[in-house]
Amino acid sequence: MQSINLAEHTVRELNQLLHDQSKDLVEDQWEISETSGQHNIACGLNQKLNVGIKGHVGYFCAGMNQHAHVTVHGNAGQGVAENMMSGTVHVKGDASSAAGATSHGGLLVIDGNTGARCGISMKGSDIVVKGNVGHMSCFMAQAGTLVVCGDAGEALGDSLYETVIFVKGKVQSLGADCVEKSVTDKHFKQLKKLLDRAGSEEDPTHFKRYGSARQLYNFKVDNAY
Amino acid sequence: MNNNDTQDNLRESATFDRVTMAEIRRAAETGIYDIRGFGAKRKLPHFDDLLFLGASMSRYPLEGYREACETKVVLGTRFAKKPIIIDTPVTIAGMSFGALSANAKEALGRGASAVGTSTTTGDGGMTPEERGQSDKLVYQYLPSRYGMNPDDLRKADAIEIVLGQGAKPGGGGMLLGQKITDRVAGMRTLPKGVDQRSACRHPDWTGPDDLAIKIQELREITDWQVPIYIKIGATRTYYDVKLAVKAGADVVVVDGMQGGTAATQEVFIEHVGIPTLAAIPQAVQALQDMGMHRKVQLIVSGGIRNGADVAKCMALGADAVAIGTAALVALGCNDPKYDEEFKQLGSAAGFYDDYHEGKDPAGISTQDPILAQRLNPVDGGRKLANYIRVLTLEAQTIARACGKSNLNNLEPEDMVALTLESAAMAKVPLAGTSWIPGQSF
Ligand SMILES: Cc1cc2nc3c(=O)[nH]c(=O)nc-3n(C[C@H](O)[C@H](O)[C@H](O)COP(=O)(O)O)c2cc1C
Numbered sequence: 001m002q003s004i005n006l007a008e009h010t011v012r013e014l015n016q017l018l019h020d021q022s023k024d025l026v027e028d029q030w031e032i033s034e035t036s037g038q039h040n041i042a043c044g045l046n047q048k049l050n051v052g053i054k055g056h057v058g059y060f061c062a063g064m065n066q067h068a069h070v071t072v073h074g075n076a077g078q079g080v081a082e083n084m085m086s087g088t089v090h091v092k093g094d095a096s097s098a099a100g101a102t103s104h105g106g107l108l109v110i111d112g113n114t115g116a117r118c119g120i121s122m123k124g125s126d127i128v129v130k131g132n133v134g135h136m137s138c139f140m141a142q143a144g145t146l147v148v149c150g151d152a153g154e155a156l157g158d159s160l161y162e163t164v165i166f167v168k169g170k171v172q173s174l175g176a177d178c179v180e181k182s183v184t185d186k187h188f189k190q191l192k193k194l195l196d197r198a199g200s201e202e203d204p205t206h207f208k209r210y211g212s213a214r215q216l217y218n219f220k221v222d223n224a225y
Numbered sequence: 226m227n228n229n230d231t232q233d234n235l236r237e238s239a240t241f242d243r244v245t246m247a248e249i250r251r252a253a254e255t256g257i258y259d260i261r262g263f264g265a266k267r268k269l270p271h272f273d274d275l276l277f278l279g280a281s282m283s284r285y286p287l288e289g290y291r292e293a294c295e296t297k298v299v300l301g302t303r304f305a306k307k308p309i310i311i312d313t314p315v316t317i318a319g320m321s322f323g324a325l326s327a328n329a330k331e332a333l334g335r336g337a338s339a340v341g342t343s344t345t346t347g348d349g350g351m352t353p354e355e356r357g358q359s360d361k362l363v364y365q366y367l368p369s370r371y372g373m374n375p376d377d378l379r380k381a382d383a384i385e386i387v388l389g390q391g392a393k394p395g396g397g398g399m400l401l402g403q404k405i406t407d408r409v410a411g412m413r414t415l416p417k418g419v420d421q422r423s424a425c426r427h428p429d430w431t432g433p434d435d436l437a438i439k440i441q442e443l444r445e446i447t448d449w450q451v452p453i454y455i456k457i458g459a460t461r462t463y464y465d466v467k468l469a470v471k472a473g474a475d476v477v478v479v480d481g482m483q484g485g486t487a488a489t490q491e492v493f494i495e496h497v498g499i500p501t502l503a504a505i506p507q508a509v510q511a512l513q514d515m516g517m518h519r520k521v522q523l524i525v526s527g528g529i530r531n532g533a534d535v536a537k538c539m540a541l542g543a544d545a546v547a548i549g550t551a552a553l554v555a556l557g558c559n560d561p562k563y564d565e566e567f568k569q570l571g572s573a574a575g576f577y578d579d580y581h582e583g584k585d586p587a588g589i590s591t592q593d594p595i596l597a598q599r600l601n602p603v604d605g606g607r608k609l610a611n612y613i614r615v616l617t618l619e620a621q622t623i624a625r626a627c628g629k630s631n632l633n634n635l636e637p638e639d640m641v642a643l644t645l646e647s648a649a650m651a652k653v654p655l656a657g658t659s660w661i662p663g664q665s666f
Contacts, residue, residue: 015445039438044375044446059435060442064375079429085374098429102370104414120428121370123414140424142414162416217419218402222256 002027007034011041022046037077042070045087059096062089065106078115081108084125097134100127103144109198116153119146122163128198136175138163147194149202160212166191168207179213248491259491260399262324262580262590264392264483264528264550269500271483272534274647275640276656279626287625294621295631298545300343300522301383301452301475304444308452308475309361309383311545312341313617314632315535317609318480318526318547319365319385319456321347323400323409324487324580325553326597327354328605329589332556334358335602336609340617345385345547348398348423350412351377358606363454366443368397369423371413375446383476384443385454386436388427388465391484391527394458394498398423399488404583406592433468440473454478459504459527460497466511470521478547479508481527485550487590488581501527501538503650506637509542518542532619539620540635541651548616555612556605557587 004014014032021027028049035041035055042051043063053061056074065084072080075093084103091099094112101117103125110118113131117139124143135153138146141163151169158175165178166187174180191204237243248259280286287294301308317337322330324347331354337344343361346352350372356362364381366373378384389395400409402418410417430439440453455469456478469477481501486494505525512518525538526547538546550558559567564574566586572579580590588599624632627639641656642648648655649662 012445012449016448019448040442040445043442046375059438060429063442064378064446066375078435082429083370083373083375101429102373104374117428121424123370139428161419217416219257219420222254 001029001031003031003033005034006032006036006038006041011038014041015043018042018045018047018049018051021049035074039077042068045070048087056093065089075112076110080110081106081125084108094131099129100125103127107197113150119144119163122146126194126197128194128200130198130200132169135172138165138178139175141165145190145194147191147198147207149200157210157212159216160210162212165210166204166207167210168202171208171210174210177213177216178210181209181211183207183209260401260488260581261491261494261578262485262487262489263494263578264485265495266578267495269483269528270502270644270646270650271500271528272502272537274502274643275537275651275653276643277533277536277540277623277627277639278641280628284628286628287630289622289625292625293630294624295633296617296621298522298633300524300545301454303452303475303521304449304473305383305452305475306448306450307382309343309363311343311361313613314539314543314545314620315340315529315613315616316342316363316524316545316547317344317552318484318549319345319347319363319387320549320553321349321398321400321487322352322355323347323349323404323413323592325589326591326600327352328597328600328602329553329556330355331358331602332600332605332609333552334362335606336552336555336613337361339606339610340613342613343382346381348387349400349409350374351380352412356380358602365456367423368425368427369413370428371415371423378443379447381447381451383452383454384447385456385478386440386443386474387456388469389456389458389460389480390486391458391480391482391498391501392486393489393493394460394482395425396489396493396497397425399581401488401581401583404581404592409592433472436468436472452476454524456480458482458484459499459501462499462504462507463511466508466523467515470512470515470517474521476522476524477508477512478524478526479504480547481505481525483528484526485553500650501525501529502647505538505541505543506650506652512542519544532616532621533623535616535620536623536632536635537640539624539632540637540639542637544633551612552609553589555609556589556600557608558585558589560587563587 030051033054039058045068046066049068051070058077060079062070072091076095078096079098081089082101084106086106088107090109095114097115099114100108102121104123108127116134118133118137122141128147132150138157142161148167152171155175157178188204338360345363363383367387400421452475454476455474459481482498522544525543561574563586585591588596
């Protein structure tokens with residue numbers, strides 16, 4: 001286990017050490033302390049590392065993550081795990097807006113709540129939020145699954161493509177082209193698996209499913225000229 | 226206004242001319258706005274309205290053929306460990322695979338590499354073909370983040386954060402269903418055949434303070450190796466350039482309203498943004514006011530066609546230029562040899578702008594495999610390289626005539642303006658006077 005104290009090292013030094021592991025894996029267990037909410041901690045990882053972050057983090061923590069398992073023992077700022085490709089990112093506290101934005105793969109778990117635009121433009125990842133999500137979550141989301149164990153804010157799933165959204169609590173309002181869809185056994189099983197992976201004991205049958213009505217996929221032309 | 230094929234006593238309305246009336250009929254018929262490619266077609270104050278003052282008694286010219294006139298440019302000297310060195314200030318602008326065929330992208334890479342300059346990806350990610358054929362490849366980081374992944378990011382020689390485009394500042398990209406083939410859909414994670422409208426703003430940051438952190442993230446991920454550009458559509462250029470510099474850009478790209486596009490609403494192309502000519506002095510002023518001119522490099526695009534345009538951009542203070550439309554024309558876009566086929570599409574060679582339909586007879590703005598085969602990437606690359614060589618030679622010709630041993634040494638003082646508008650915008654005197662409107666009387 002390698003411990004890095006961010007009161008003594010810069011984020012640049014830390015990230016370089018972590019990136020170096022993708023060329024030559026010397027150490028796969030990392031612990032980071034005294035984070036002081038700094039930005040861009042542990043972004044661009046590309047190796048099977050276990051990174052435990054003790055403290056709050058700023059923007060884009062674990063951004064573009066590949067393969068690594070990152071746990072934030074605190075709250076996360078904007079864009080945590082943005083554009084994640086694989087691996088897992090687990091935030092024990094709350095996350096700010098744009099959590100998991102554009103993420104292509106991997107699993108993002110947030111034990112608390114998120115701000116606005118959770119899962120915006122997501123492209124294939126799985127996101128499980130154990131609390132509530134803010135407004136415009138899953139805006140223009142393209143693929144993957146968002147699970148919200150609490151409530152969702154206004155305009156959920158606005159201009160949605162093929163992302164599937166499960167919400168247990170109240171949805172303040174649905175965005176353009178987002179509709180509630182029927183839930184079959186297949187969906188419950190799929191959801192159960194995901195909840196298990198996220199360490200959640202929620203009952204999948206308590207969730208509603210939302211998806212795209214696909215009415216915005218093509219322009220409406222009265223008479224193609 | 227009379228026209229050859231109408232009678233002398235018929236007068237066309239300047240307000241409701243035939244194009245305007247045809248558009249009203251088209252709108253009435255379809256209920257949808259006109260979408261097209263290409264750039265603004267209306268007449269705008271442009272580089273043609275500027276002239277150079279060649280050397281005479283008071284200035285000393287350089288020998289046109291023999292004396293050295295440096296064209297090399299270094300981009301990204303501010304923070305990047307590996308700035309990009311290009312042999313000519315003419316670069317290839319970002320145009321997406323999707324909008325263009327894979328062959329066209331490959332041809333752009335080949336042409337650019339042959340003359341030692343850079344090419345740029347687009348809204349849709351990086352293809353192996355273009356990475357393979359481009360010695361220097363700039364990777365666009367766009368609001369849509371289609372195909373965006375850290376592996377490609379690390380393969381790039383520079384990263385260009387796209388905030389906007391001159392053809393549509395404030396708007397996102399567009400790629401209609403006809404061009405969303407399996408490969409394009411796969412790269413963008415979209416269902417095949419959707420009329421894809423990309424996001425107009427970035428998903429995970431909002432203002433310039435956030436952008437500064439985003440830039441830092443991209444630098445962290447790439448270990449501070451490569452330059453980071455910020456591309457903006459020309460509108461409030463003075464302020465936008467200042468904010469881009471403050472946010473930490475190595476290079477600022479300013480794209481004027483004549484800039485080409487693959488697909489945008491006509492109303493957007495013709496009515497939003499400011500001309501390239503008006504934008505450059507604002508950008509340069511912003512850099513100078515911050516003490517960053519030549520420290521943060523400025524790339525200008527939008528309507529650049531010949532070496533005189535290149536020289537004029539440089540004289541106004543740009544470090545390099547980018548070309549889109551002209552590069553496509555060099556590859557064969559709008560070639561008269563396909564006139565019959567253009568006519569079958571309701572257009573004509575020289576007028577064709579329906580890039581979004583994907584039916585380009587020249588095989589450039591298409592995903593149709595049969596049409597795309599018409600463009601041989603090796604031949605296309607050769608033509609593009611030749612064209613860029615001509616642009617460079619022409620710009621050198623002018624620079625030498627003005628007594629400059631480096632294109633970079635051209636300056637506003639080398640130019641005059643032909644019209645009041647261009648004098649005011651470019652901030653150079655009206656020809657034959659010492660009058661710069663707004664600055665002196
Ligand atoms: C076919 C085509 C596709 C384009 N695609 C993009 C794109 O994906 N991203 C972008 O920033 N600009 C795009 N542009 C704009 C160019 O990068 C550039 O700003 C513009 O073409 C410059 O003006 P010019 O065409 O007059 O040279 C595109 C332009 C064309 C013609």
